[in-house]
Amino acid sequence: MSDTPTxxxxxxxxASESIPVSEAFEAESGVAEAVVMPTVEVTESQTCPAxxxxxxxxASWCEACGADFAGxxxxxxxxxxxxxxxxxxxxxxxxxGNCGRKxxxxxxxxxxxxxxxxxxxxxxxxxxxxxxxxxxxxxxxRVISIVCDGVSTTNDPQDASLAAATAxxxxxxxxxxxxxxxxxxxxxxxxxxxxxxxASVPTGAGSDGPASTTIVASVLAPDPSDPxxxxxxxxxxxxxxxxWIHEVDGALTVTQLTTDDVFENSITxxxxxxxxxxxxSISMVEHDAGxxxxxxxxxxxxxxxxxxxxxxxxxxxxSAQPGLAGVELAQALVAFANExxxxxxxxxxxxxxxxxx
Amino acid sequence: xxxxxxxxxxxxxxxxxxxxxxxxxxVTSSEDQAGVQTAANVPIVEVIAVDVSGSMNEDGGxxxxxxxxxxxxxxDVLEPGTLFAVIAGNxxxxxxxxxxxxxxxxxxxxxxxxxEAAGRIYADGGTAIGSWLRGAxxxxxxHQNSIAHVILLTDGRNEHEQPWELDAAIADAVGLFECxxxxxxxxxxxxxxxxxxxxxxxxxDIIPSPxxxxxxxRELTQKTMAKQVANVALRLWTPKGxxxxxxxxxxxxxxxxxxxxxxxxxxxxxxxxxxxxxxESRDYHVRIAIPTGGVGDERxxxxxxxxxxxxxxxxxxxxxIWTNDDALSxxxxxxxxxxxxxxxxxxxxxxxxAARQAGDEKGATLKLGRAVQIAHEAGNDxxxxxxxxxxxxxxxxxxxxxxxxxxxxxxxxxLDVRSTRTVRVERKS
Numbered sequence: 001m002s003d004t005p006t007x008x009x010x011x012x013x014x015a016s017e018s019i020p021v022s023e024a025f026e027a028e029s030g031v032a033e034a035v036v037m038p039t040v041e042v043t044e045s046q047t048c049p050a051x052x053x054x055x056x057x058x059a060s061w062c063e064a065c066g067a068d069f070a071g072x073x074x075x076x077x078x079x080x081x082x083x084x085x086x087x088x089x090x091x092x093x094x095x096x097g098n099c100g101r102k103x104x105x106x107x108x109x110x111x112x113x114x115x116x117x118x119x120x121x122x123x124x125x126x127x128x129x130x131x132x133x134x135x136x137x138x139x140x141x142r143v144i145s146i147v148c149d150g151v152s153t154t155n156d157p158q159d160a161s162l163a164a165a166t167a168x169x170x171x172x173x174x175x176x177x178x179x180x181x182x183x184x185x186x187x188x189x190x191x192x193x194x195x196x197x198x199a200s201v202p203t204g205a206g207s208d209g210p211a212s213t214t215i216v217a218s219v220l221a222p223d224p225s226d227p228x229x230x231x232x233x234x235x236x237x238x239x240x241x242x243x244w245i246h247e248v249d250g251a252l253t254v255t256q257l258t259t260d261d262v263f264e265n266s267i268t269x270x271x272x273x274x275x276x277x278x279x280x281s282i283s284m285v286e287h288d289a290g291x292x293x294x295x296x297x298x299x300x301x302x303x304x305x306x307x308x309x310x311x312x313x314x315x316x317x318x319s320a321q322p323g324l325a326g327v328e329l330a331q332a333l334v335a336f337a338n339e340x341x342x343x344x345x346x347x348x349x350x351x352x353x354x355x356x357x
Numbered sequence: 358x359x360x361x362x363x364x365x366x367x368x369x370x371x372x373x374x375x376x377x378x379x380x381x382x383x384v385t386s387s388e389d390q391a392g393v394q395t396a397a398n399v400p401i402v403e404v405i406a407v408d409v410s411g412s413m414n415e416d417g418g419x420x421x422x423x424x425x426x427x428x429x430x431x432x433d434v435l436e437p438g439t440l441f442a443v444i445a446g447n448x449x450x451x452x453x454x455x456x457x458x459x460x461x462x463x464x465x466x467x468x469x470x471x472x473e474a475a476g477r478i479y480a481d482g483g484t485a486i487g488s489w490l491r492g493a494x495x496x497x498x499x500h501q502n503s504i505a506h507v508i509l510l511t512d513g514r515n516e517h518e519q520p521w522e523l524d525a526a527i528a529d530a531v532g533l534f535e536c537x538x539x540x541x542x543x544x545x546x547x548x549x550x551x552x553x554x555x556x557x558x559x560x561x562d563i564i565p566s567p568x569x570x571x572x573x574x575r576e577l578t579q580k581t582m583a584k585q586v587a588n589v590a591l592r593l594w595t596p597k598g599x600x601x602x603x604x605x606x607x608x609x610x611x612x613x614x615x616x617x618x619x620x621x622x623x624x625x626x627x628x629x630x631x632x633x634x635x636x637e638s639r640d641y642h643v644r645i646a647i648p649t650g651g652v653g654d655e656r657x658x659x660x661x662x663x664x665x666x667x668x669x670x671x672x673x674x675x676x677x678i679w680t681n682d683d684a685l686s687x688x689x690x691x692x693x694x695x696x697x698x699x700x701x702x703x704x705x706x707x708x709x710x711a712a713r714q715a716g717d718e719k720g721a722t723l724k725l726g727r728a729v730q731i732a733h734e735a736g737n738d739x740x741x742x743x744x745x746x747x748x749x750x751x752x753x754x755x756x757x758x759x760x761x762x763x764x765x766x767x768x769x770x771x772l773d774v775r776s777t778r779t780v781r782v783e784r785k786s
Contacts, residue, residue: 083656084597092660095656095657095660095674096596096657097594097624098596098597098624099596099597099598099648099656100595100596100597100599100647100656100657100658101596101650101654101655101656101657102654102655102656102657123653124653125652125653126652126653126680126681126682127653128653128654128655128678128679128680129655
């Protein structure tokens with residue numbers, strides 16, 4: 001088995017926690033060189049980096065597995081197993097080499113800011129992986145937001161959603177950067193690129209259908225001549241949604257900008273190798289500047305399916321934490337979904353606009 | 358260069374609290390696909406151990422003539438350079454060729470000499486199969502790194518040695534060579550030969566009449582000539598605290614391998630798969646009990662590796678994902694269900710034949726009827742045909758059958774020894 005740590009397992013926040021441990025070992029070996037007999041000043045019990053057993057305070061080797069703390073197990077390159085505490089180097093291709101537990105993937109908990117655009121995507125509490133994906137971009141004063149939700153009952157939906165979101169964003173970026181102003185045509189081209197990418201995901205060995213995903217691709221652009229107006233364009237297949245959030249008389253209200261392709265709890269349209277019709281629905285809506293575009297997967301809206309329910313949630317979050325915006329707002333929405341049970345992956349993209357002076 | 362790859366078929370979803378994972382692992386060898394690479398040009402050893410006991414004179418000498426012709430046919434398909442020997446076996450083993458007791462290198466001269474020696478085979482004496490295995494062991498002992506195969510033919514029971522002598526001879530041969538056993542006629546004991554072939558990673562089959570022996574020997578020898586890789590093992594890494602409940606080969610035939618494993622380290626075990634040709638595919642059903650996890654957790658239930666001469670490469674993962682979505686956790690994997698059915702089929706045949714021999718007509722009718730039903734459902738036509746020689750089938754769908762009054766001994770034996778042959782699930786390409 002390879003001892004090569006995988007990038008998947010490297011969680012920056014947990015990696016930093018491990019640094020003091022390896023520093024302690026370095027200090028220990030330094031003392032050993034100087035005075036021959038190590039005088040170790042470790043008072044707390046320590047967890048063996050090799051097997052996860054709790055060892056005696058100050059031990060220089062593990063009584064459970066014999067690992068020498070000053071030797072090959074001294075240098076930790078990442079966090080230990082989240083389940084049994086086995087050393088990071090025992091994690092092989094994302095799975096613990098001791099207890100087999102899958103380690104958190106880099107898509108499990110994502111937060112991102114790009115300019116004023118905020119995104120959060122989360123595995124939730126009940127799914128073993130995050131099959132949602134998002135992609136965001138900026139072209140001048142125009143903003144690109146893509147949310148995709150891989151269909152759980154297909155093979156490797158997480159690959160389809162990521163491929164589709166990335167392909168759609170890249171296509172829009174290229175078209176918009178090229179100065180194209182026909183945003184509806186740009187969205188049709190972008191969804192075609194997303195369909196091609198989703199359909200190219202290998203079929204895999206499982207017995208499910210080919211990888212499939214929803215998509216909601218949005219472009220937000222201010223009116224070139226009237227700063228009080230912004231427009232949003234949307235292209236979608238499936239049940240991922242876009243909303244407009246705006247303030248009326250001091251309270252937030254919500255307007256849904258997309259319609260779900262759903263019949264009896266199942267989506268009727270999607271992207272993927274077996275998509276029968278990958279032509280997206282398209283809408284364009286004019287808004288007063290100052291509102292926010294919200295793109296999300298059903299992991300969020302299933303808990304607040306009606307516009308006024310989502311509005312109530314947003315008002316509640318704002319009154320609990322005045323000024324809540326950007327990535328903190330996106331994270332708060334994800335946290336809300338997880339508090340409700342986290343039954344699905346949740347992805348949120350928020351694009352704020354400026355109210356003219 | 359022979360390379361190995363593997364596919365896993367399973368329902369990876371477990372309900373909350375569930376801890377048993379079933380998977381079918383298909384292992385395929387090929388000449389060009391990406392996978393584990395192995396060195397070519399492993400020497401091949403073929404030893405033919407043919408029964409020359411007195412009973413081979415029966416049938417007006419047809420059996421002993423067939424033994425001569427079949428041995429000659431096998432010698433004719435040896436590739437030049439093959440190391441080989443012919444053992445004449447009765448109550449003891451005699452080196453028929455080469456008489457010096459070693460292995461000969463196949464070339465025009467040695468093959469001709471061996472064929473001449475085979476043409477002079479005569480029958481007398483008793484049957485001590487363990488002594489034939491010991492003879493083969495002595496010949497092959499110095500060739501540990503070869504692909505070594507023994508064809509063992511008997512027409513009778515192991516009457517002239519103690520059962521423990523046969524057991525000891527088998528134990529000495531494990532890991533040294535593979536052995537395919539063939540019983541000529543109906544006076545041999547299937548359990549005796551199965552014990553040998555099971556331990557020595559081979560097969561047991563009936564050769565109903567002397568006329569079919571030549572073809573059987575030729576086919577077995579050709580199969581050995583096609584071998585490319587020796588000492589292949591299925592290595593299973595399973596997590597701490599788990600238990601491998603069984604490992605069975607389920608295709609091309611059923612063979613329980615659970616007790617044959619060797620520990621590699623605290624969490625890994627090797628299950629010997631013997632030698633492989635450059636284009637083979639075999640299926641294995643594994644069942645592993647693992648420490649349970651919470652809803653949304655994923656745990657590796659097994660990392661499947663292919664080890665060739667101790668060098669292992671990971672080829673596939675068996676996974677467990679806990680879910681509270683019943684639609685996922687209650688899914689039945691087609692391959693796992695199919696081979697579970699094929700194992701039930703073999704058991705039903707075994708129990709049905711045992712009931713029939715014990716005079717329990719009702720039990721035999723029920724069991725063999727169930728066997729017909731499973732074999733029919735699974736599309737296992739060759740087993741249906743074997744069953745039809747023992748029962749009259751009124752309705753294969755419901756398993757309604759009547760026991761035949763008169764059943765030929767060889768038909769009953771053929772059903773017995775071939776009941777473990779399986780068919781594969783039809784897969785979408």
